Amino acid sequence: MAPMIPRRDEDTLSARIAALLGAFRAGDDAVGAAELARRTGLPKSTVHRITSDLVRTGLLERHGRKVRLGLALFEIGQRVPRQRVLREAAVPFMSDLREATRQTVHLAVLDGREVVYVEKLTTPGGPPLPSSVGGRVPAAATGVGKAILAFSPSATVERMLRGDLPRLTERTITAPGLLARELRRVRRDGVAYDREESGPGITCVASPVLGPDGNAIAALSLSGWSSRMHPARYSPAVRTAALALSRALHTGG
Amino acid sequence: MAPMIPRRDEDTLSARIAALLGAFRAGDDAVGAAELARRTGLPKSTVHRITSDLVRTGLLERHGRKVRLGLALFEIGQRVPRQRVLREAAVPFMSDLREATRQTVHLAVLDGREVVYVEKLTTPGGPPLPSSVGGRVPAAATGVGKAILAFSPSATVERMLRGDLPRLTERTITAPGLLARELRRVRRDGVAYDREESGPGITCVASPVLGPDGNAIAALSLSGWSSRMHPARYSPAVRTAALALSRALHTGG
DNA sequence: TATGTCGTCCCGTCAGACGGGACGAACGCC
DNA sequence: GGCGTTCGTCCCGTCTGACGGGACGACATA
Numbered sequence: 001m002a003p004m005i006p007r008r009d010e011d012t013l014s015a016r017i018a019a020l021l022g023a024f025r026a027g028d029d030a031v032g033a034a035e036l037a038r039r040t041g042l043p044k045s046t047v048h049r050i051t052s053d054l055v056r057t058g059l060l061e062r063h064g065r066k067v068r069l070g071l072a073l074f075e076i077g078q079r080v081p082r083q084r085v086l087r088e089a090a091v092p093f094m095s096d097l098r099e100a101t102r103q104t105v106h107l108a109v110l111d112g113r114e115v116v117y118v119e120k121l122t123t124p125g126g127p128p129l130p131s132s133v134g135g136r137v138p139a140a141a142t143g144v145g146k147a148i149l150a151f152s153p154s155a156t157v158e159r160m161l162r163g164d165l166p167r168l169t170e171r172t173i174t175a176p177g178l179l180a181r182e183l184r185r186v187r188r189d190g191v192a193y194d195r196e197e198s199g200p201g202i203t204c205v206a207s208p209v210l211g212p213d214g215n216a217i218a219a220l221s222l223s224g225w226s227s228r229m230h231p232a233r234y235s236p237a238v239r240t241a242a243l244a245l246s247r248a249l250h251t252g253g
Numbered sequence: 254m255a256p257m258i259p260r261r262d263e264d265t266l267s268a269r270i271a272a273l274l275g276a277f278r279a280g281d282d283a284v285g286a287a288e289l290a291r292r293t294g295l296p297k298s299t300v301h302r303i304t305s306d307l308v309r310t311g312l313l314e315r316h317g318r319k320v321r322l323g324l325a326l327f328e329i330g331q332r333v334p335r336q337r338v339l340r341e342a343a344v345p346f347m348s349d350l351r352e353a354t355r356q357t358v359h360l361a362v363l364d365g366r367e368v369v370y371v372e373k374l375t376t377p378g379g380p381p382l383p384s385s386v387g388g389r390v391p392a393a394a395t396g397v398g399k400a401i402l403a404f405s406p407s408a409t410v411e412r413m414l415r416g417d418l419p420r421l422t423e424r425t426i427t428a429p430g431l432l433a434r435e436l437r438r439v440r441r442d443g444v445a446y447d448r449e450e451s452g453p454g455i456t457c458v459a460s461p462v463l464g465p466d467g468n469a470i471a472a473l474s475l476s477g478w479s480s481r482m483h484p485a486r487y488s489p490a491v492r493t494a495a496l497a498l499s500r501a502l503h504t505g506g
Numbered sequence: 507t508a509t510g511t512c513g514t515c516c517c518g519t520c521a522g523a524c525g526g527g528a529c530g531a532a533c534g535c536c
Numbered sequence: 537g538g539c540g541t542t543c544g545t546c547c548c549g550t551c552t553g554a555c556g557g558g559a560c561g562a563c564a565t566a
Contacts, residue, residue: 077330078387134331
């Protein structure tokens with residue numbers, strides 16, 4: 001009899017382990033085997049066996065009867081080149097930018113159709129932002145995302161324009177044509193704005209960190225309440241910091 | 254014929270994946286398959302197959318012909334509870350401490366016989382320290398390690414005293430008896446010192462972050478040049494910050 | 507007490523991991 | 537430019553370890 005369960009096109013053990021690790025959400029502490037089975041779609045006994053193996057190797061930790069992400073994963077995560085090199089170089093510039101503007105500073109990279117925040121420096125008076133280091137947001141809805149896209153190979157942009165542009169607020173750009181035009185403007189000015197497109201009441205000013213080939217590696221941004229964040233006033237500071245960081249990355253210092 | 258190769262007591266795929274991920278060192282960018290095979294002791298074709306699977310799932314990324322840790326691992330690492338909860342609560346206190354003392358501030362947790370740095374706030378004038386977020390150092394050789402051990406269950410301390418105490422400088426404590434006595438003093442005072450025991454010319458003052466049961470969860474420390482870091486002068490500040498953080502963690506705010 | 511859900515464990519089946527070996531390309535050295 | 541080495545990649549026959557349904561007791565809830 002032919003197997004009734006259509007074999008997932010990719011269900012090697014590696015894929016299952018990745019699925020299992022990815023099943024832990026940002027706010028989770030410890031999670032039970034049954035819950036993980038539900039989230040991943042894997043049989044319960046399979047989850048139990050794999051998590052036991054992962055606990056033995058240290059990637060997961062037992063917490064009571066449940067299981068949680070292990071400290072080893074934090075250590076490994078800190079070694080990821082895409083963020084490590086960038087962050088080391090960026091923090092001083094971000095610190096200066098925060099000092100000069102008294103606004104919240106973000107550093108993000110593009111990954112697929114989303115941006116991932118690599119560093120965030122908050123400021124006492126600033127608004128409470130939902131962003132967090134390691135967090136993911138649709139690129140087209142953010143200042144950093146638009147800054148990076150405007151200085152990316154056209155193939156990357158076209159791939160983005162072909163898919164859905166998720167709506168985060170009523171001002172989020174969801175029309176491909178509008179986004180394309182916006183990106184041309186960003187490319188001309190070197191600065192991208194986010195006028196309440198990612199969160200209500202929040203305005204951002206972003207500028208790309210460029211590699212030697214002129215393509216963006218990352219982007220810096222300032223975020224604040226719309227009432228106090230006047231783009232024109234802060235864009236020179238952001239642009240300057242981003243250019244300085246770009247230069248520092250090239251010269252290896 | 255009996256298999257000549259003694260079966261590793263644990264060589265499930267999970268263990269191999271963990272070994273492979275752990276084979277990437279802090280300074281590495283991309284690493285080749287042959288090099289990974291050498292580091293892990295795995296056959297080259299096995300490394301090639303597993304890394305290909307891991308690339309497909311996103312845990313690793315192709316970089317030319319080589320392979321490097323993927324951004325997904327950074328994201329997952331940021332969700333690890335042992336560091337996330339702690340860091341979120343600690344950063345404001347650490348920031349204040351740096352402001353008040355103008356010294357480098359560390360936050361670390363104990364893992365096995367070592368401490369892992371969870372956060373680090375540097376200061377412009379401070380000495381260049383080899384420590385890094387996600388880095389690992391023998392616990393007995395550091396201020397944070399001694400602060401945590403002094404407020405740990407006796408089983409934890411005894412396990413530490415039974416093994417080797419690695420020497421980092423000529424002042425590192427390597428005699429179990431001396432360490433035990435030092436820990437009693439730390440427990441009495443609530444503050445641990447590191448007088449050039451982890452690095453030449455560097456002095457630290459550390460204090461434990463305590464859980465509701467009185468055991469240490471983590472520790473805060475100040476580090477600076479020995480010539481300018483007078484322990485007695487800074488210990489009240491460190492102790493105060495650590496106590497404040499302990500209280501903030503309990504009350505959930 | 508009844509009921510659902512949890513974590514854990516067993517064990518017969520078989521699919522997929524395994525790794526030695528081959529191959530061509532790239533590199534470094536003379 | 538020639539040569540030796542080391543690299544990444546791929547194939548394929550063998551067989552072992554992953555697989556997951558199902559059973560079980562502990563626990564929480566109603």
